[in-house]
Amino acid sequence: GAVVSQHPSWVICKSGTSVKIECRSLDFQATTMFWYRQFPKQSLMLMATSNEGSKATYEQGVEKDKFLINHASLTLSTLTVTSAHPEDSSFYICSAHVDFGREETQYFGPGTRLLVL
């Protein structure tokens, strides 16, 4: 089946630094990837849609200058949390979108836990 990886699996950083998270589709190509954020005991919240070769589409309330997304190839999307602060600590999950006509499916990565001190 389709496999999506994320790197790193968890990261601790100091406040004010930037952190890059990679999302890769390992055995398939994905023109679209999604980035989610999950707070403890809450559901996934869609942050942005990453499209290969074009600008990401951000959901309302998500700062595009804070969360930089680059979808450089059909198998890689990156999320950079710039000037991270403690309130950015969360679990970030990516998914790769596979479109079989109307039958769209997402395959999720294992997530990246970010802790900002």
Added chain:
Amino acid sequence: AQSVSQHNHHVILSEAASLELGCNYSYGGTVNLFWYVQYPGQHLQLLLKYFSGDPLVKGIKGFEAEFIKSKFSFNLRKPSVQWSDTAEYFCAVNGDGGFKTIFGAGTRLFVKA
């Protein structure tokens, strides 16, 4: 606005008990419906999905879900749970007209051995 609600945040069952987790959505257009499972320490996995056709969908590990359009529901069922079904279950919906996938808050299932 579109929304997805899961009725139970926590469910505790004994092994061999039957399971039904509720999921309701609000959207008037054509929808695709999903149930995902997240086992402890693991990432989200697709359990089953409905796009069209038979509203009773069979998934992996003996799970099934029934789409009842008139009730805007997509409840997950399993006739006899096992300890290994302990996990968090998320209902998700997307649809036509640019309706992106949204997730319910999740239901944590704990199965007692």
